[in-house]
Amino acid sequence: MSQSEQLLSLYRQMLIIRYTEEQLARSHQMGLIHGACHTYVGEEAIATGVCAHLRPDDAVFSTHRGHGHALAKGVSPREVVAELFGRATGCSQGRGGSMHLFKPEVGMMGTSGIVGPCILQATGAGYSFKLLKSEQVGVAFFGDGAVNNGAFHEGLNLASIWKLPTLFICENNLYATEVPFAYASGNPHVGNRGPAYGMESLTVDGNDVLAVYEAAEEAVRRARGGEGPTLIECRTYRTRAHAEGMRDAGYRTQEEVEEWKERDPITRYNEWLLENEEAGTETLAAIEAEVKEMVVDAEEFARNSPWPEPETVSEHVFNQR
Numbered sequence: 001m002s003q004s005e006q007l008l009s010l011y012r013q014m015l016i017i018r019y020t021e022e023q024l025a026r027s028h029q030m031g032l033i034h035g036a037c038h039t040y041v042g043e044e045a046i047a048t049g050v051c052a053h054l055r056p057d058d059a060v061f062s063t064h065r066g067h068g069h070a071l072a073k074g075v076s077p078r079e080v081v082a083e084l085f086g087r088a089t090g091c092s093q094g095r096g097g098s099m100h101l102f103k104p105e106v107g108m109m110g111t112s113g114i115v116g117p118c119i120l121q122a123t124g125a126g127y128s129f130k131l132l133k134s135e136q137v138g139v140a141f142f143g144d145g146a147v148n149n150g151a152f153h154e155g156l157n158l159a160s161i162w163k164l165p166t167l168f169i170c171e172n173n174l175y176a177t178e179v180p181f182a183y184a185s186g187n188p189h190v191g192n193r194g195p196a197y198g199m200e201s202l203t204v205d206g207n208d209v210l211a212v213y214e215a216a217e218e219a220v221r222r223a224r225g226g227e228g229p230t231l232i233e234c235r236t237y238r239t240r241a242h243a244e245g246m247r248d249a250g251y252r253t254q255e256e257v258e259e260w261k262e263r264d265p266i267t268r269y270n271e272w273l274l275e276n277e278e279a280g281t282e283t284l285a286a287i288e289a290e291v292k293e294m295v296v297d298a299e300e301f302a303r304n305s306p307w308p309e310p311e312t313v314s315e316h317v318f319n320q321r
């Protein structure tokens with residue numbers, strides 16, 4: 001891919017996430033989604049900037065806010081929307097929903113309803129890749145709410161001492177549900193915790209896709225080259241409620257939300273592309289139209305897909321004695 005194609009591909013990927021999330025929010029209001037739905041609106045630059053450097057055989061472990069990670073890792077909007085609709089055509093065949101988006105064929109190793117374990121799973125993947133000498137990387141995406149969980153300490157320490165090819169991507173959107181990270185944390189600067197573990201770490205503007213892209217490029221290069229893990233704190237903000245259908249008041253002000261909307265990663269990048277003459281308005285409009293159509297198609301596909309057959313209920317269920 002040429003540099004110019006790469007720049008446009010970042011734009012397109014962020015739009016795929018944004019439009020899919022906005023569709024999911026509408027579908028949730030219509031009662032088409034079964035289970036919780038935490039959108040990634042406002043945070044699209046992070047999954048996009050990181051996953052742009054990943055191969056299909058690199059492994060991503062994600063969170064409850066994981067639609068963007070799945071989409072950026074190569075799960076299609078059709079498979080994501082159908083999964084949230086509980087249909088047999090979903091990436092987990094309608095058995096999982098939002099918090100069980102799996103597609104190992106493209107290295108999407110799961111979203112999760114449990115805050116924290118993705119850090120340990122990505123560490124474990126890194127250990128496996130190191131033993132295999134495969135130059136693959138393991139990536140954990142997690143929120144600030146996971147940073148004071150024991151998994152963070154254990155995972156980062158192990159990855160550091162064994163120089164594992166793992167990326168720890170903290171999406172610090174300032175709140176864990178309604179709890180401000182600054183209140184919940186003695187040290188609210190995640191990006192400077194790396195030295196405590198003997199690990200490279202840095203903080204980037206998580207609403208600047210190029211800043212994330214550059215930081216991840218270096219981290220992936222180091223991981224593949226045997227130089228060990230990196231912790232990247234991406235400062236960002238979710239502009240919708242914690243989860244669809246939840247109230248969104250009392251813990252943050254409307255002014256704060258509006259202020260962050262001004263820093264919207266997609267609008268900013270659109271302006272950057274135009275100002276730097278990397279694309280014209282027509283090109284960007286054509287990408288927007290194409291992605292919009294893709295998401296309309298995904299919703300229709302999902303709505304018209306069959307439910308899983310009741311007699312298959314015990315398939316994919318394992319009982320390990």
Ligand SMILES: Cc1ncc(C[n+]2csc(CCOP(=O)(O)OP(=O)(O)O)c2C)c(N)n1
Nearest residue numbers: 065113114115143144145146173175176177
């Ligand atoms: C181990 C565990 N504890 C508590 C919860 C309940 N819970 C669900 S989401 C959430 C907040 C997570 O905040 P953060 O990790 O910052 O992610 P964000 O929602 O801000 O993206 C909590 C505490 C959980 N799912 N798992």
